[in-house]
Amino acid sequence: MTSKQRYLFDLNGYLHIKNVLSDEELREAQEAIERCARISPDQLPHGRNFAFDKSLEALTMHPVTWPIVKELTDDKPRLNRGSLVVETHEKQTMTPFHCAREDCGWQTRRYEVRNGRIFCNDIIAFFYFTDVYPGDGGLLVLPGSHKSEFQRPDGLFLSDLEDPNPVLHSAIKNITPRAGDVIVLSELTTHGVLIWQPKDRDRRFLILRYKTQYFQDHRGERDTYSRELMDKLSPETQELMSYESYWHDKEIVKRETVDLS
Numbered sequence: 048m049t050s051k052q053r054y055l056f057d058l059n060g061y062l063h064i065k066n067v068l069s070d071e072e073l074r075e076a077q078e079a080i081e082r083c084a085r086i087s088p089d090q091l092p093h094g095r096n097f098a099f100d101k102s103l104e105a106l107t108m109h110p111v112t113w114p115i116v117k118e119l120t121d122d123k124p125r126l127n128r129g130s131l132v133v134e135t136h137e138k139q140t141m142t143p144f145h146c147a148r149e150d151c152g153w154q155t156r157r158y159e160v161r162n163g164r165i166f167c168n169d170i171i172a173f174f175y176f177t178d179v180y181p182g183d184g185g186l187l188v189l190p191g192s193h194k195s196e197f198q199r200p201d202g203l204f205l206s207d208l209e210d211p212n213p214v215l216h217s218a219i220k221n222i223t224p225r226a227g228d229v230i231v232l233s234e235l236t237t238h239g240v241l242i243w244q245p246k247d248r249d250r251r252f253l254i255l256r257y258k259t260q261y262f263q264d265h266r267g268e269r270d271t272y273s274r275e276l277m278d279k280l281s282p283e284t285q286e287l288m289s290y291e292s293y294w295h296d297k298e299i300v301k302r303e304t305v306d307l308s
């Protein structure tokens with residue numbers, strides 16, 4: 048994690064990193080998601096996810112995000128899930144503001160700074176494959192809310208979830224990544240999603256969810272990938288997804304960059 052990234056992540060609770068993907072990485076991922084989007088999600092045992100193609104699986108340890116994932120988890124990362132999203136204007140309601148502290152209890156999530164490094168036990172990386180422009184809708188964040196000490200009053204910021212053009216409170220920021228950009232967000236940072244406006248374009252991105260390797264956040268069926276899916280993954284990804292003890296050092300973590308075998 049660079050000192051600039053560390054400063055901005057600590058300040059805002061998220062990072063918007065531009066042009067993370069090379070032209071080739073972006074093209075391969077876009078082709079994969081296009082193939083995946085042609086299959087109905089109910090025909091895929093776990094819906095649309097990162098295991099669909101190696102180009103998507105490789106993003107779990109992308110050279111730009113890998114040092115960030117390692118630092119934030121204090122070198123004890125575990126990939127929990129990876130879902131592909133294809134969102135169109137047909138979704139008529141916004142995703143309300145939420146964060147893991149509000150959803151799961153303040154005791155469950157941590158954001159700390161120790162020895163000049165940031166620790167956070169629940170983070171998300173959004174890899175974008177299509178462009179988002181101001182006015183399109185999409186991701187909203189409340190910068191700085193990862194450090195909030197007070198319960199957010201009910202309905203603060205937005206109450207009508209079906210309003211396609213709500214007036215945003217000045218504390219809220221609409222993030223507009225372009226294809227190839229990545230957003231890294233602490234799950235402690237309050238966020239929501241505006242209704243997608245364009246009728247001729249959709250919003251395509253990959254959600255990668257990381258926790259610490261000893262953090263149990265099992266939500267039943269939703270968090271369990273089949274043996275068949277796990278067997279398809281490269282050994283490096285299987286290691287990234289494994290639960291381990293507090294003391295165990297994963298082999299992949301010792302590497303600055305990880306190529307899938």
Ligand SMILES: O=C(O)CCC(=O)C(=O)O
Nearest residue numbers: 142185186238239240254
């Ligand atoms: O759709 C998005 O941009 C964000 C999804 C979201 O809120 C989440 O994964 O927690």
